[in-house]
Amino acid sequence: MSEVQPAQPVTPELRAWIIEQARAGAQPEAVLASMKASGWREDVAIAALEDTLRGFLDERAKAAQLPPQVPVPEPLPATDGMPTTLRLPDREVRVLMAMRNPRVIVFGGLLSHQECDDLMALAAKRLTRSETVQTDTGASEVNSARTSQGMFFDRGENALCQRIEERIAALTQWPVENGEGLQVLKYLPGAEYKPHYDYFDPAQPGTPTILKRGGQRVGTIVMYLNDPEVGGGTTFPDVGLEVAPVKGNAVFFSYDRAHPVSKTLHGGAPVVAGEKWVATKWLREGVFR
Numbered sequence: 151m152s153e154v155q156p157a158q159p160v161t162p163e164l165r166a167w168i169i170e171q172a173r174a175g176a177q178p179e180a181v182l183a184s185m186k187a188s189g190w191r192e193d194v195a196i197a198a199l200e201d202t203l204r205g206f207l208d209e210r211a212k213a214a215q216l217p218p219q220v221p222v223p224e225p226l227p228a229t230d231g232m233p234t235t236l237r238l239p240d241r242e243v244r245v246l247m248a249m250r251n252p253r254v255i256v257f258g259g260l261l262s263h264q265e266c267d268d269l270m271a272l273a274a275k276r277l278t279r280s281e282t283v284q285t286d287t288g289a290s291e292v293n294s295a296r297t298s299q300g301m302f303f304d305r306g307e308n309a310l311c312q313r314i315e316e317r318i319a320a321l322t323q324w325p326v327e328n329g330e331g332l333q334v335l336k337y338l339p340g341a342e343y344k345p346h347y348d349y350f351d352p353a354q355p356g357t358p359t360i361l362k363r364g365g366q367r368v369g370t371i372v373m374y375l376n377d378p379e380v381g382g383g384t385t386f387p388d389v390g391l392e393v394a395p396v397k398g399n400a401v402f403f404s405y406d407r408a409h410p411v412s413k414t415l416h417g418g419a420p421v422v423a424g425e426k427w428v429a430t431k432w433l434r435e436g437v438f439r
């Protein structure tokens with residue numbers, strides 16, 4: 151049982167001193183040690199440090215014009231130890247790799263091979279040269295950085311889309327209603343998707359219009375529907391990561407700020423041999439209608 155102690159007030163002088171220490175490059179352990187040496191209880195000192203530094207960083211982020219930090223989907227439990235398998239209501243999914251910054255998780259067997267084949271067959275009839283949202287006007291356009299063919303399903307358009315959407319909602323603990331419809335892309339040899347961010351650039355004039363429908367994108371899941379023979383990995387150039395496109399597997403990543411500090415620059419590497427098919431699911435901050 152912990153003793154009840156009188157509250158120790160975090161005075162403006164103490165806050166100023168903490169910030170001064172941080173600016174001078176003092177290690178948190180050293181700051182904590184000096185606070186303890188001058189009579190602070192450790193738990194109270196930690197809370198005072200956290201609170202002061204968070205406030206300081208929030209102000210600096212605003213001054214640096216960083217977009218606000220927003221909640222993001224998170225598939226793994228916050229408990230210690232990474233699970234190797236996630237038991238979703240309708241399927242067991244393997245965890246193959248996880249990275250903290252940027253948040254990237256690779257899943258094994260998110261889709262069955264049958265589901266991949268069925269999704270490709272449904273999409274094949276409707277493929278057209280890929281378009282991306284043009285952020286200066288909000289309209290769609292053919293973009294030379296994307297040499298794939300693509301199509302969009304509406305959310306819940308058919309039983310297969312519904313099943314995949316519900317599985318992804320369970321995986322990411324993010325409501326089905328906050329998801330865009332699935333996008334399917336097909337790349338032929340030589341085709342690629344040059345590195346880009348999936349969030350909408352806050353500096354572009356068309357972005358406020360796009361954000362009226364569900365807010366920012368905060369997470370992406372790219373599902374691999376087939377095995378290209380060579381090439382076609384999903385690259386994250388800021389951290390030198392490339393995810394192998396393996397049928398049924400998927401890569402998840404999230405971005406809590408619509409800014410390059412998210413380190414979520416990513417692209418589809420050129421396909422060297424064979425075809426590459428993916429289904430992409432984007433998750434929004436709010437309800438996407």
Ligand SMILES: O=C(O)CCC(=O)C(=O)O
Binds near residue numbers: 335343428
């Ligand atoms: O094809 C890939 O590996 C990446 C696809 C992608 O970045 C997207 O659909 O936004």
Ligand SMILES: [Fe+2]
Binds near residue numbers: 346347348
């Ligand atoms: Fe992307």
